[in-house]
Amino acid sequence: MLLKLGQLTAAYGQAIALEKIQLQIHPGELVAILGPNGAGKSTLLKVISRAMNSHGTLEFNGQSLHAYSTEQVVGLGICHCPEGRRLFPELSVMKNLQLGAYLRTNRQEVENDLTRVFSLFPILSERQDQIVSTLSGGQQQMVAIGRALMGDPQLLLLDEPSVGIAHRLKMEIFAAIRKICDGGVAILMAEQDAQSALHIADRAYVLEHGSVAQEGSASGLATDDRIRKIYLGVG
Numbered sequence: 001m002l003l004k005l006g007q008l009t010a011a012y013g014q015a016i017a018l019e020k021i022q023l024q025i026h027p028g029e030l031v032a033i034l035g036p037n038g039a040g041k042s043t044l045l046k047v048i049s050r051a052m053n054s055h056g057t058l059e060f061n062g063q064s065l066h067a068y069s070t071e072q073v074v075g076l077g078i079c080h081c082p083e084g085r086r087l088f089p090e091l092s093v094m095k096n097l098q099l100g101a102y103l104r105t106n107r108q109e110v111e112n113d114l115t116r117v118f119s120l121f122p123i124l125s126e127r128q129d130q131i132v133s134t135l136s137g138g139q140q141q142m143v144a145i146g147r148a149l150m151g152d153p154q155l156l157l158l159d160e161p162s163v164g165i166a167h168r169l170k171m172e173i174f175a176a177i178r179k180i181c182d183g184g185v186a187i188l189m190a191e192q193d194a195q196s197a198l199h200i201a202d203r204a205y206v207l208e209h210g211s212v213a214q215e216g217s218a219s220g221l222a223t224d225d226r227i228r229k230i231y232l233g234v235g
């Protein structure tokens, strides 16, 4: 088991945002987190990357994460691509990508991962000297995913990778996410676009009001009556 959450609870002050979450990810799996606005999807990713405190079981490769800082968690192999991307807008594409590798010391491996990012997103190779704030939203999302990959993750946390992005780029980004996973990186992805998410994911969890309302294989959920009605707008 790569990641194991059990009875996991988190709150903003008095307001409980996650309650008794049970969730597992196996190595190399692509798992989607679906759910409406305010369900707790971003909070769940923040808790795993230790950007926020929680109570309960939170284990990565059998080791509890509670004692680790956000930075130490990156060193263990968990990279978080947060909501709103948090890039350095005044720096170039290349500089942003290099900053994703700041904890790494093996220059050759970093160079190989840069090649991997450019083969996933060829446009970034063409635009490597461009200032990030002048890229389109979709291209900035590619930089954000690329930067997270430069941390050499075993587990990549993606928060709404497709939000606000034009259809064509969105499809390109989802295809790249599937490729990243096929290359051996496990992915936990929060996503509002349930249809696209279920199309590429292996499994999914549906969060509602901070709890897991449903879980299952992506293909099973895609044909589930309740999911189809609420999240896919059909049936």
Ligand SMILES: Nc1ncnc2c1ncn2[C@@H]1O[C@H](COP(=O)(O)OP(=O)(O)OP(=O)(O)O)[C@@H](O)[C@H]1O
Pocket: 012, 015, 017, 035, 036, 037, 038, 039, 040, 041, 042, 043, 044, 192
């Ligand atoms: N910094 C914060 N301080 C207080 N409450 C917060 C904070 N961030 C989120 N919340 C609350 O926690 C709950 C879960 O929020 P969260 O951002 O995790 O939802 P989400 O599923 O990611 O929603 P969205 O789809 O809109 O991104 C919501 O009720 C939200 O209002």
Ligand SMILES: [Mg+2]
Pocket: 041, 042, 043, 083, 159, 190
């Ligand atoms: Mg969110």
